[in-house]
Amino acid sequence: MGESASAFRRRVLVGAKSDMIEQPKSFSFTTENLARAQRIIAKYPEGRQASAVIPLLDIAQRQSGNWLPLAAMNYVAEMLEMPRIRVYEVASFYTMFNKEEVGKNFVQICTTTPCWLRGSDEIKKICRNKLGIGVNETTADGKFTVVEVECLGACVNAPMVQVNDDYYEDLTPENMSKLLDDLALGKKPSVGSQVGRRGSCAQNGPTSLKDRVKSNA
Amino acid sequence: MPKLTINGVELEVAGGTSVLQACEQIGVEVPRFCYHDRLSVPANCRMCLVEIEKTPKPVASCAMPCSDGMVVHTDSEMVHKARKSVMEMLLINHPLDCPICDQGGECDLQDQAMAYGFDRSRYAEMKRAVTDKELGPLVKTVMTRCIHCTRCVRFVDEIAGTPELGGLNRNEHMEIGTYVTQPLTSELSGNIIDICPVGALTNKPYAFEARPWELQKTETIDVMDAIGGNIRVDARGNEVMRVLPRLNEEINEEWINDKTRFACDGLKRQRLDQPYVRKGGKLQPASWSEAFSLIADKLRDIAPGRFAAIAGDLADCESMFALKSLLKLFGSSNIDCRQDGADYDISVRAGYIMNSSIAGIDQADAVLLIGTNPRHEGTSVNARIRKRWLRGGMRVGLIGAAVDLGYPHRYLGATPQTIQDLIDGKGEFAKILQNAKKPMVILGAGALARPDGAALQTSVCALAEKYNMIRDDWNGFNVLQRAASSVGGIDIGFVPQSNGLSTKGILQAAETGKLDVVYLLGADEIDMRQLGNAFVIYQGHHGDKGAHRADVILPGAAYTEKNAIYINTEGRPQMALQAVFPPGEAREDWKIIRALSAVVNKPLAFDTLMQLRALMVEAAPVLANMGHFVKADWKSFGKPGSLTTKPFHNVIANFYMTDPISRASPTMAKCVAEIVPLTMPEAAE
Numbered sequence: 001m002g003e004s005a006s007a008f009r010r011r012v013l014v015g016a017k018s019d020m021i022e023q024p025k026s027f028s029f030t031t032e033n034l035a036r037a038q039r040i041i042a043k044y045p046e047g048r049q050a051s052a053v054i055p056l057l058d059i060a061q062r063q064s065g066n067w068l069p070l071a072a073m074n075y076v077a078e079m080l081e082m083p084r085i086r087v088y089e090v091a092s093f094y095t096m097f098n099k100e101e102v103g104k105n106f107v108q109i110c111t112t113t114p115c116w117l118r119g120s121d122e123i124k125k126i127c128r129n130k131l132g133i134g135v136n137e138t139t140a141d142g143k144f145t146v147v148e149v150e151c152l153g154a155c156v157n158a159p160m161v162q163v164n165d166d167y168y169e170d171l172t173p174e175n176m177s178k179l180l181d182d183l184a185l186g187k188k189p190s191v192g193s194q195v196g197r198r199g200s201c202a203q204n205g206p207t208s209l210k211d212r213v214k215s216n217a
Numbered sequence: 218m219p220k221l222t223i224n225g226v227e228l229e230v231a232g233g234t235s236v237l238q239a240c241e242q243i244g245v246e247v248p249r250f251c252y253h254d255r256l257s258v259p260a261n262c263r264m265c266l267v268e269i270e271k272t273p274k275p276v277a278s279c280a281m282p283c284s285d286g287m288v289v290h291t292d293s294e295m296v297h298k299a300r301k302s303v304m305e306m307l308l309i310n311h312p313l314d315c316p317i318c319d320q321g322g323e324c325d326l327q328d329q330a331m332a333y334g335f336d337r338s339r340y341a342e343m344k345r346a347v348t349d350k351e352l353g354p355l356v357k358t359v360m361t362r363c364i365h366c367t368r369c370v371r372f373v374d375e376i377a378g379t380p381e382l383g384g385l386n387r388n389e390h391m392e393i394g395t396y397v398t399q400p401l402t403s404e405l406s407g408n409i410i411d412i413c414p415v416g417a418l419t420n421k422p423y424a425f426e427a428r429p430w431e432l433q434k435t436e437t438i439d440v441m442d443a444i445g446g447n448i449r450v451d452a453r454g455n456e457v458m459r460v461l462p463r464l465n466e467e468i469n470e471e472w473i474n475d476k477t478r479f480a481c482d483g484l485k486r487q488r489l490d491q492p493y494v495r496k497g498g499k500l501q502p503a504s505w506s507e508a509f510s511l512i513a514d515k516l517r518d519i520a521p522g523r524f525a526a527i528a529g530d531l532a533d534c535e536s537m538f539a540l541k542s543l544l545k546l547f548g549s550s551n552i553d554c555r556q557d558g559a560d561y562d563i564s565v566r567a568g569y570i571m572n573s574s575i576a577g578i579d580q581a582d583a584v585l586l587i588g589t590n591p592r593h594e595g596t597s598v599n600a601r602i603r604k605r606w607l608r609g610g611m612r613v614g615l616i617g618a619a620v621d622l623g624y625p626h627r628y629l630g631a632t633p634q635t636i637q638d639l640i641d642g643k644g645e646f647a648k649i650l651q652n653a654k655k656p657m658v659i660l661g662a663g664a665l666a667r668p669d670g671a672a673l674q675t676s677v678c679a680l681a682e683k684y685n686m687i688r689d690d691w692n693g694f695n696v697l698q699r700a701a702s703s704v705g706g707i708d709i710g711f712v713p714q715s716n717g718l719s720t721k722g723i724l725q726a727a728e729t730g731k732l733d734v735v736y737l738l739g740a741d742e743i744d745m746r747q748l749g750n751a752f753v754i755y756q757g758h759h760g761d762k763g764a765h766r767a768d769v770i771l772p773g774a775a776y777t778e779k780n781a782i783y784i785n786t787e788g789r790p791q792m793a794l795q796a797v798f799p800p801g802e803a804r805e806d807w808k809i810i811r812a813l814s815a816v817v818n819k820p821l822a823f824d825t826l827m828q829l830r831a832l833m834v835e836a837a838p839v840l841a842n843m844g845h846f847v848k849a850d851w852k853s854f855g856k857p858g859s860l861t862t863k864p865f866h867n868v869i870a871n872f873y874m875t876d877p878i879s880r881a882s883p884t885m886a887k888c889v890a891e892i893v894p895l896t897m898p899e900a901a902e
Contacts, residue, residue: 070397083380088396092385 021100024064027071033059037079049080053090056080057097066106066164067098103138103145105183108162111148114155119172123159124148126176143184156200157193166191170203221287236278236289237265245291248300248329250307250414251366252279255470256375262307262366264329266299267291275299297333304333307364310345311415318362320416322429326364347392353400354887355407355479356418363393363417369409376472377403378603378623393417402896403623404596404872407478411461411471420459422482422884427451427458435796436463438783439477440531440776441876443662443698444575444597445785446473450481450777450796457481457777457797467576467846468785474596475888476872476879481777483882487760489772490801500770505802508769509816515734515752516817521548525723525732528554528711529739529757530700530876533781533793534840536756536773536806537702537711538833539821540738543810546819550717551732554706556740557666557699558721561674562856563707566839567849568674570704570788571598572692573657574846578605581693583653584613585629585646587636587677588865589661590620593872595697595786598659599623612653614646617661617865621896631864633673640680650684657686657693662703662786663868665696668861675855687851694851698786699868699875701776705784708837727751737763738806739773741877756809758799759877771813772803775878779805780826782833782840789846790839871897 029037037056044051053076060072068091077087091097098106107127111120124135127146131139138145154160157169161176168179168191175194182189197203220229223240230239235258240247250262260280267278270288275295290296308330315321347360367384370393374380379402385392395401401409410418432451439446439460446469449461460481462473492508493500503511516524524547528537537554544552563569573581578601591599599622605611606624613626616635629635629646639647650656660677664670678694680686686693698704706712713719718726724747726732732751737743739757745766755767758775776783778799784790799805804812807829814821823829834840839847873888874880 083374085380085383085396089383089385092396093387095387 023070025071027060027064027069027075029059029075030063033063041080050082050086053080053082053087054094057087057091061097065101065104067101101138103143105144105163107144107146108149108152109135109146110150110152110154110158110160110162112151112155114151115159118158120159122173123161123171123176126173127180130177130180144180154200157197169193170195170197219283219285219287221283221285221289223289224291230283234283236267236269236276236281236283236287239283240267240278240289240291247278247291248333249279250325250329250364251368253368253371253412256368256371256412259367259371262364263303264300264307266296266303268293268295300333301335304330305335305339308334308338309340310361311364312344312361314359314362314416318359318416319357319419319424320362320413324416325414345389350392350394351398351400352395352418353406354884354891355421355475356401356410357421357424359417359419360392360394361417362415364415365391365393366414367393368412368414369393369418372409372412373401373403373406375607376408376600376603377405379403382409399895400891402892404474404476404592405472405600407475408462408472420479422479423459427453432458433796435777435794437777437796438791438793439473440701440783440793441474441477441480441879442595443701443703443786444468444595445701445783445787445789445791446477446597447791448473448477452777452797455797455800457484467574468787468789469597470600472597472600476875476885479884479888480873480879480882482884483759483878483880484775484777486883487877487881488800488803489758489760489764489770490799490803491772492802493764493767493770495768500764500767505812508771509813511769512734512754512813513817516547519547519733522551523731523733524549524736525551525718525726525734526553526736526738527556527720527723527740527743528552528702528706529556529737529741529763530702531776531878532702532706532711532738533776533779533783533806534705534709534790534833535781535826535829536738536810537706538709538836539807539810539814539823539829540736541709541711542821542832543814543819544736546814546821550714551723551726552711552717553713553720553723554702554711555666555700556720556742557663558719558724558743559662559666559670560719560721561665561671562854563712565849565852565854566708566788567692567694567851568678568854569696569698569707570849571659571695571697571786572849572851573695574787574789575601576846577691578602578657580691581605581653581655581657582611583649583656584611585639585650585656585658585680586613586615586617586622586626587658587660588617588664588667588673588868589659589697590618590622590867590869591659591661591697592620592622593867593869594661594663594699598697612646612649614649617664618867620867632862633669633676633860633865634862636673636676636680637860640676640683653684655691655693656684657695659695659697661868662696662698662700664865666868667863667865669858669863671856672858672860675858676860678853678855682853692848692851696786701783701785704786704788705782705790708784708788708839709833710836724748737767739763739877756806757877758803759881761877761880771809772799772801773806773809774799774803778803781806782830782843784840787846788839788849790843792843867897 040055041052056076061068073087077084131144135148159171160169170193247265249265260277265278266275268290269276350358370382373382435450439448447463447465449463451459464471492503494503603624614629616629681694728747728749735751736754741761741763753767754769755763756771756773777796780795781793873885879885
């Protein structure tokens with residue numbers, strides 16, 4: 001445990017002490033990512049390359065394993081010919097840029113009111129029991145990091161978690177447990193509702209406009 | 218030209234004027250934190266809210282342009298209520314630590330809270346606390362006090378040109394900082410202390426030293442470079458506590474560099490506070506009469522050509538004039554105020570001053586820098602060039618050592634050959650100069666000290682004439698002097714007369730035993746070994762190189778301790794006023810020379826400062842235009858010679874230590890240790 005949740009948030013999400021984290025020495029885009037970056041830069045008029053900073057940081061974060069080392073931010077700053085501090089400002093403003101290394105599966109548990117009413121506390125408890133870590137912690141094997149986030153906009157299928165880029169909805173202690181098992185084994189569980197719900201259809205099946213739904217059921 | 222009404226007063230303002238500026242024009246005070254005349258307008262503090270009729274909500278006056286028929290109220294109930302609410306919001310997270318805050322007594326937030334603050338807080342939650350940032354040896358941070366006006370961020374970005382500060386994170390977690398711990402590298406960084414409206418950024422060396430109301434304020438002139446920045450010296454008792462900038466639109470606007478601001482603690486160290494004479498190879502404390510009689514012995518039967526004097530970078534006009542007069546009575550004209558050994562043509566005044574004036578940079582549309590790094594040799598000049606560059610439509614070219622000027626520029630070459638190319642019309646920049654309406658060239662005085670300095674001056678003169686820089690309405694030839702004494706010394710004639718020796722000649726003569734007595738008026742930058750066996754009189758205020766070599770030390774006054782005239786690089790005479798008394802036995806410099814003249818039986822023709830100045834103005838009438846820039850008449854000048862192919866080098870390798878005062882300053886020593894390795898790696902080695 002050790003540090004408090006607020007201290008963690010400051011460190012990982014806010015990244016106030018970036019130079020106290022072990023940082024890779026250098027960073028550069030892979031050939032593939034470089035081409036993507038250049039495509040993005042080309043979308044903006046000459047002299048306005050700085051507009052590309054967010055997509056480029058996103059590419060950099062994906063390339064570095066879901067976090068943004070200082071070297072990557074400096075690399076992007078140089079590529080876009082903008083002062084480094086302007087890149088740091090952007091990267092620190094957006095909490096979806098991780099300023100510290102995170103687990104391979106970055107589990108973001110939504111605990112905003114709808115998810116909380118539908119049992120997000122249970123989901124959190126499962127994570128704690130199965131992974132042995134609390135919120136804002138990373139497992140020793142580096143496979144999981146668990147964080148709490150605010151509403152991710154999937155309230156209809158609450159409770160839900162986001163793991164890396166994917167949403168897993170309609171969670172129960174049982175299917176959450178299985179989800180974590182699958183992720184630990186490196187499997188790719190099916191995304192979306194875990195109870196077989198289609199989209200955000202009502203839980204007991206369609207209740208209105210049924211005649212139209214039949215045709216494509 | 219929109220017409221509007223403010224508090225019942227009708228006025229017409231220039232297009233683009235903001236409501237806040239219009240209010241200022243008629244003397245209506247509008248409180249503000251984030252707005253600053255010289256910075257961009259973010260309108261984020263919301264303190265300047267005013268009521269404008271037919272708008273549903275209060276309006277931030279700093280960002281609202283005036284338009285025709287606007288009716289503004291700054292004193293209505295709505296305005297007061299709005300400002301009170303803003304103030305309450307600002308104070309939610311602001312600590313109540315005014316009693317231990319260095320900004321106390323000169324704090325915008327404190328002052329405005331007197332007008333708009335509640336006498337108690339309705340906020341019962343915890344206040345937020347923010348980790349302090351390490352910004353280096355000059356700026357102390359107490360970030361919990363920060364109200365996020367972002368003035369400092371905008372200052373380093375826009376004025377200083379070193380974007381290192383930013384607003385990091387968001388909302389409740391927002392912090393001003395550098396993200397990666399590193400000191401601010403700007404040589405203007407101290408100004409963020411002045412513009413910070415609260416106590417978040419304060420003067421680190423001055424921390425907990427004094428309260429503003431205890432200080433005696435003296436408006437005077439800076440001598441750390443040849444710009445003559447206007448400063449205010451704050452003293453308590455006989456101790457200089459700090460140096461602040463003073464507004465002068467024609468020179469430094471409201472900025473000063475870090476050496477000017479922070480080297481003042483050097484005034485308390487290494488001081489010469491009593492005369493010394495060398496006895497048995499060692500300097501021993503002595504009385505004034507002992508020191509004077511020893512000098513009188515040496516000067517009694519001296520041959521005219523065997524007496525010489527060199528003035529240092531910080532010498533004032535009065536003392537140079539007195540010393541020049543003294544040497545004249547001895548029949549010697551071996552005098553020079555250019556201790557760097559420069560020997561260029563000084564027969565035409567326009568040949569050694571900044572003819573465009575510093576304010577003239579605002580009009581220029583092409584600037585060619587030759588052999589200079591204005592960032593370190595004249596920070597205010599560099600800030601002006603940057604300000605002009607920000608407005609757009611100006612090109613800058615640099616011939617000299619490749620340095621970071623803080624704004625984009627074309628690097629044209631490292632050797633004087635490039636000047637010749639430009640005269641021949643070669644290269645892209647020649648076209649830029651050709652097409653420019655008001656082109657200017659700035660020649661560094663450091664470059665003039667090169668062996669081919671005189672030829673350099675001649676060819677730059679030719680360059681200026683070729684590109685039509687010399688006209689009735691514009692003179693684009695500029696010399697950026699480095700030393701506060703240079704222009705003054707040349708103007709009053711502290712330069713070799715008739716067959717007199719220049720600095721180089723004096724040193725050569727001394728080395729070969731052709732001089733008996735050398736008088737150093739604060740000259741520390743010469744090679745002391747070259748003085749050979751000459752009897753050396755050192756008059757100055759710091760125990761620096763000159764004092765170590767001296768046979769007699771006469772303790773003088775530093776610039777904060779005397780009433781004296783300095784002429785800046787524009788040729789503008791300015792008066793420095795005494796803020797404190799010289800320490801111990803030390804005296805004002807002209808008085809020392811006057812007293813000595815009596816002891817050697819050659820009394821000078823003045824007894825008071827007024828008499829001295831009257832004689833001096835007679836000799837150099839330009840001194841009568843106190844505080845004003847006077848145009849110098851143009852005539853081609855220069856000495857024959859040929860340019861060498863030796864590349865220019867950076868004259869000031871270490872910006873933070875250039876004179877005896879800054880060399881004695883512990884704060885400057887910290888800058889050398891922490892900032893120089895980041896910005897001037899070659900100096901750190």
